[in-house]
Amino acid sequence: MEDFSFIYKGIKVTLKKTKNRAAARTIINHIYGEMVVSVGARYSFDKAKEFAIKVINNTNLDGYNCLYGDNKYCVLFGKKYPIRIIQSTNNGSAFSDKELLIATNGKYADIDVIKSEIKKHYYSQLKAHLLRVIPECERYVNLECSGWKLVETLFSWATCNHKTKFIKFSISLATQNFQFIETVVIHELGHIMYNNHGKEFNDYMKKYVPEYRKILKSNKKSN
Numbered sequence: 224m225e226d227f228s229f230i231y232k233g234i235k236v237t238l239k240k241t242k243n244r245a246a247a248r249t250i251i252n253h254i255y256g257e258m259v260v261s262v263g264a265r266y267s268f269d270k271a272k273e274f275a276i277k278v279i280n281n282t283n284l285d286g287y288n289c290l291y292g293d294n295k296y297c298v299l300f301g302k303k304y305p306i307r308i309i310q311s312t313n314n315g316s317a318f319s320d321k322e323l324l325i326a327t328n329g330k331y332a333d334i335d336v337i338k339s340e341i342k343k344h345y346y347s348q349l350k351a352h353l354l355r356v357i358p359e360c361e362r363y364v365n366l367e368c369s370g371w372k373l374v375e376t377l378f379s380w381a382t383c384n385h386k387t388k389f390i391k392f393s394i395s396l397a398t399q400n401f402q403f404i405e406t407v408v409i410h411e412l413g414h415i416m417y418n419n420h421g422k423e424f425n426d427y428m429k430k431y432v433p434e435y436r437k438i439l440k441s442n443k444k445s446n
């Protein structure tokens with residue numbers, strides 16, 4: 224059976240038939256506002272669609288881009304920007320305080336141009352922000368990483384290798400507000416010292432970000 228797609232609340236949902244028996248993991252992609260649902264062989268698409276809608280209704284969509292439907296918008300650092308598309312001889316984009324302007328030459332589907340322009344923009348904006356914030360956080364908690372980079376992983380906001388002290392940040396962090404990003408940086412720096420989420424790690428987080436549980440929960444990922 225073929226995949227089945229539909230749009231709900233500006234999120235493009237794709238149902239994919241799999242051999243697994245149960246409807247498995249669902250992930251909403253922050254950057255592209257897309258969701259993939261693995262549908263077990265015994266599930267009907269109707270049932271899977273119902274399930275996907277329930278997941279979306281239970282998700283705080285504030286931090287997700289909405290690239291489908293009529294009211295397209297892009298979220299950068301917790302702020303929503305309407306997307307305006309214009310026809311041009313070249314592809315390109317410009318962020319103003321009010322909107323994200325995307326120029327497309329019509330050679331590719333608008334959605335592909337939007338996706339690639341947003342990704343480029345996120346890389347440069349998040350990189351510039353982290354270049355300022357990481358040294359500040361390092362001084363604040365008195366811990367230093369050996370280095371860091373941006374990656375496209377969607378399964379977590381960031382990871383820190385306890386041994387090498389190297390941190391990888393997900394590009395989707397660019398959708399989140401500054402307080403959240405700072406909390407993630409401090410969390411990962413904590414893993415230089417503590418290799419788990421035990422009591423000592425908890426005490427560390429409470430010391431530097433007393434409200435950290437509340438902050439991380441506010442932007443909980445759906446998976």
Ligand SMILES: [Zn+2]
Binds near residue numbers: 410420
């Ligand atoms: Zn952790």
